Amino acid sequence: MSSTPTRARYGAEAVVGLKGQLPNPFPRTMGPNCMKYLQEVVDSGLTSPMIGRFEQAFAEAMGVRYCIATPGCTPALAVLAAAFAFEPGDEIIVSPVTDYGTVQGLIRENYIPVFADTEPGTVNLSADTIAPLVTDRTRALLVVHKTGLVCDMDPINTLAKKHGLIVYEDVCQAVFSRYKGRYAGALSHAAGYSFDSEKTMGSDIGGCVVTDDDALAERIRFIGQSRGGEMRPGFGRVHTEPGYAHRMTMCTAAISLAQLEILPDQVARRDAMIRLVSRLLSDIPGIHPLPIPDYQEVYSCWMAGFNIDKKAFRCDADTFAAQLAEAGIPGIGTGKYYLMPEALTFLQKRAQNQVYPFSLPPASRRYAYSADSCPVARDFLDTFIRWSTFCEKYEPVHCEQIAHLVRSVAERNRV
Numbered sequence: 097m098s099s100t101p102t103r104a105r106y107g108a109e110a111v112v113g114l115k116g117q118l119p120n121p122f123p124r125t126m127g128p129n130c131m132k133y134l135q136e137v138v139d140s141g142l143t144s145p146m147i148g149r150f151e152q153a154f155a156e157a158m159g160v161r162y163c164i165a166t167p168g169c170t171p172a173l174a175v176l177a178a179a180f181a182f183e184p185g186d187e188i189i190v191s192p193v194t195d196y197g198t199v200q201g202l203i204r205e206n207y208i209p210v211f212a213d214t215e216p217g218t219v220n221l222s223a224d225t226i227a228p229l230v231t232d233r234t235r236a237l238l239v240v241h242k243t244g245l246v247c248d249m250d251p252i253n254t255l256a257k258k259h260g261l262i263v264y265e266d267v268c269q270a271v272f273s274r275y276k277g278r279y280a281g282a283l284s285h286a287a288g289y290s291f292d293s294e295k296t297m298g299s300d301i302g303g304c305v306v307t308d309d310d311a312l313a314e315r316i317r318f319i320g321q322s323r324g325g326e327m328r329p330g331f332g333r334v335h336t337e338p339g340y341a342h343r344m345t346m347c348t349a350a351i352s353l354a355q356l357e358i359l360p361d362q363v364a365r366r367d368a369m370i371r372l373v374s375r376l377l378s379d380i381p382g383i384h385p386l387p388i389p390d391y392q393e394v395y396s397c398w399m400a401g402f403n404i405d406k407k408a409f410r411c412d413a414d415t416f417a418a419q420l421a422e423a424g425i426p427g428i429g430t431g432k433y434y435l436m437p438e439a440l441t442f443l444q445k446r447a448q449n450q451v452y453p454f455s456l457p458p459a460s461r462r463y464a465y466s467a468d469s470c471p472v473a474r475d476f477l478d479t480f481i482r483w484s485t486f487c488e489k490y491e492p493v494h495c496e497q498i499a500h501l502v503r504s505v506a507e508r509n510r511v
């Protein structure tokens with residue numbers, strides 16, 4: 097009998113038992129109106145318009161016309177992929193350093209993910225890394241604002257326009273990050289958000305799609321929430337498309353609404369503290385915090401991180417991170433598993449064995465997935481150390497403590 101694999105864990109479950117002297121996002125800070133809104137749901141006997149209230153508030157906050165609430169970002173992006181109705185075998189160019197939730201939906205629609213490499217020195221892709229990959233099968237660009245750093249969207253949108261491509265955003269790690277006067281998520285055709293308990297707007301398990309496009313918003317409700325069902329007189333529901341029932345619950349909407357109210361202050365705190373951490377870490381020889389681009393007006397940082405200069409230290413990133421965890425930074429470690437072309441072993445097998453949609457047709461050529469397909473991202477992650485326990489509870493004293501701990505580990509291991 098084969099041994100049972102160790103299942104991946106998410107949310108609060110993943111941080112239970114983490115030790116350290118620095119803040120931990122759990123237990124989450126809850127908005128003061130949280131219980132009031134939950135009470136309203138209960139008192140209404142489940143007739144409360146709480147979901148619509150949250151959707152309206154979030155759309156207004158992001159400066160977009162529509163917000164459609166979902167049970168998470170994985171379903172939000174799955175619904176978007178279905179709503180676009182491309183053909184099986186069509187290609188979507190995607191960020192290579194991300195979470196499985198970014199690509200789950202497009203793979204289920206039998207589209208082919210094509211991973212663009214990252215821009216050297218950072219964790220995000222760019223117009224320059226996307227451009228060589230555009231083919232006559234490309235239909236969309238799905239960009240991820242990893243850690244909260246916004247991709248340079250103007251050149252990406254220009255490139256997309258030139259080729260007639262849709263652009264959409266995964267904003268799971270960047271809610272309220274701001275680029276050139278607009279929020280992440282309002283920089284393209286549509287976007288998906290996560291309000292998972294561990295995310296910046298921690299609201300239990302939730303998410304949403306936002307868009308300004310009237311027809312797309314209607315289609316997302318039809319495909320994503322109405323299960324592709326239409327009413328036919330004298331018969332009832334007929335299902336004209338294979339839709340989903342990805343609706344947010346009223347209780348999550350109540351929590352999300354209360355969390356949204358406290359988010360601007362929390363994001364301002366995250367922005368100020370990550371800039372302080374960055375400044376302090378950049379003073380340590382051999383330590384390179386994630387660069388914050390000049391165009392980034394607000395860095396709503398979900399995950400803090402830095403690279404180590406391999407030549408400066410006797411140890412690798414895993415050992416360096418393990419010593420920092422031991423020294424008291426909860427949950428710190430490397431993030432090699434974010435490299436999707438390496439982490440999606442099922443996709444590697446399907447492409448290699450030319451399983452549909454990698455069969456010819458609908459695929460137009462042979463595809464292969466491995467770490468080597470995105471060498472810049474691979475090498476970046478090899479020396480990258482991050483901690484997602486960074487949160488709104490940070491004070492300047494914690495930033496100084498982080499810098500002190502990183503400096504001590506650096507000196508202990510310096511060549």
Ligand SMILES: Cc1ncc(COP(=O)(O)O)c(C=O)c1O
Pocket residue numbers: 167168169170171194195196197198240266268269289290291292302303
């Ligand atoms: C970049 C990114 N995309 C997608 C997801 C999936 O979000 P959810 O857990 O809400 O489905 C996550 C969650 O970790 C994420 O970080």
